[in-house]
Amino acid sequence: MTRHVIVIGAGIVGVSTAIWLQRAGAQVTIIDRAGPGKGTSHGNAGVLAACAVAPVTAPGLLTKAPVMLMHPDVPLYLRLSYLPRLLPWLAKYLSVANDTDTKRISAGLAPIVSDSIDQHKSLTADLGLSDWIADSDYVFAYRTRAAFDAEAYTWALRARAGFTPELIKGPAIRDYEPALGQDITLLATMKDHGFIRDPGGYVAALAQAFTQGGGTIMKAEVKDFDLTGGTVAAVQTDQGAVACDDIVLATGVWSKPLMAKLGLSIPLETERGYHIIFGDATGGPSRPTMIASGKFVATPMAQGLRCAGILEFGGLDARPSKAPL
Template identity: 65%
Template sequence: MLCAQGCVFIDGGCCQKKDWTKGGITIPERVIIAGAGIVGVSTGIWLRRMSDAEVTIIDRLPPGEGTSHGNAGVLAACSIAPVTAPGLVRKAPGMLLNPDFPLFMRWGYFPKLVPWLIKYLSNANDSDTRRIAKGLTHIVGDTVDQHKSLVAGTDAADWVHESNYSFAYTNRAAFSADAYTWGLRHEAGFEPEIREGDAAREFEPNLSPTIGLLATMKDHGYIRDPGGYVKALARVFEGLGGTILRAEIKDFEFEDDRIRSVLTDAGPQPCDRAILATGVWSKPLMQKLGLKIPLETERGYHIIFKDAEGIPSHPIMIASGKFVATPMDAGLRCAGVVEFGGLDAGPAQAVFNLLRKQAKAALPNLSYSEEVEWLGHRPAPADSLPLIGQVRQTGIFTAFGHHHIGLTGGPKTGRIVASLVAHRPPNTDIGAFDPMRFA
């Protein structure tokens, strides 16, 4: 929605640009955003719309070529349930020992993972799961509207597609086994339409006959090419007067405990505010601020089946394989599988093989010209909630830790952080995401 001056409304208020003042003189602030993924670029766009701050995005890679490039592309408004559901501690050993279950561990990395894993599994109970789901609902529940607001009136709008989002099960018993998660979704206002047997096959004829039930959510969406989308958003940001710099951030420089510059391999970059949106790579930067964040990489995989035919018409989560099949510009992208093994190890072919096997089992009519494999790093905080807010009164703000929901929650997070930096606190409680909760 636009106001009379052409500004976008946010949380009931107008985003009309305002300068900050010091001693009666108008001074545009200098803001540096670390990270050119969906969260960083969204933050930059909203900040330029809300203010006259000089905004620079810094990343060692071009926009959209990190974790934001490789994901299922779904605007998954109903993805509010964390992995750490009740019973996970009891089930986890069996999952790891089952070669057909999409959970992998690099055992050489396991000793380093243990401190984080203990904190992570401590949330696998009903009260913490409900607390986390409530927080995630605030970030992702209106994702389609948030993306549409982000791209309204820009060339990036064409990348956003509204669609259904289905969950495919072998039968009613398999669907009922997920009753706890569907209960959380119900409490958040998400109700699926159930199709069984012939109705499911008529709705999506390319699915395997072994899939006997579809639970379909309306009012969702997907991105035709996540990497291309973030690059298009970066051009929007530059068109609004923002700057993008290729560099690696090394440290921060302070004056009276306030940020004064970001130190990079391209030299110091003076600033009045800084925003960390570098995903799992934010962890070492937070350590320089005296905060040890329990954050691990959840190594995510995808395969693109190029020029694919015999594919679903909309994104479908194959529940048995815990992966999503999404039709995209390049073909069919199948994304999912969880692997723990740190940042340094290369991809595991066994993971790709399982993903490939499961995709072909769920989609027996699938044909394609070639495959493209990808591995990336999803930032997983021990409590499954992103870190959004200011670190003490340093002028450094956080916008990372989105686990599986980075693309889904990126625009909303960017809007919130931009509001904080622009001295216009959002009319909402973001206490659940406080970066100081791990202090």
């Protein structure tokens, strides 16, 4: 019997999960209140960041964070009005900013992300969408050698996962990437990475391939679940109930209230991020370049140069803050 699986959320996680379920023979319906690729999966830096095995919670964060929050040039922001709600989670978060937990988290991340380029290639190949994946280096640009050395712990974590950078210094920097100014004196380049030139468009193209393969996409807000004998028999939406055999919850940062309805209590918080697009920009970097001092990535995209990153704690509902921009 074909099982009917409902995937809630049409971001990159939901849509790619739906495609793999379809390949496994399930009848799949995706439900999203906004449509494919309109959430976080639209606004990111587009990097297929296989080497992203270093969590933010590195040793020393507890002492560094207050200084970072006070400094206007450090890309870490906190909405003070949100602090009371954040505190219980923040205490737990900071409690893992030690060597043992950081290495444990990093070892857990490695099998999830380190094959991401191959994963996107195997996702797209049979759908005729391989052109969406651009092979490239992933570059970290530093003003000084000292700034690179200050991140030695993070680089050691990446090396443990098999990612060791090639360093480029002096005039060779401009040969490699003419767009970079003289104040960049060291590049750490990661080979065999890749990026997406239009992350939202990519998810929309995957979603279209999913519907062409017989999948259904429904625009609705999921409100609740019908639980029978410990399994989900139907999903309750603002458009009515939809029966199912299984569900996949892929609602990203919005997952917490839905997980609560399923009896799951997960300590999930939002790391808000920002991007700016310099439309039709020319002469920018030709590959994703992490500007280390600003903790944002400059990526050449279909719409122009996108600078994306920054970390802000402020919950899900607040409007964009001026300071990060």
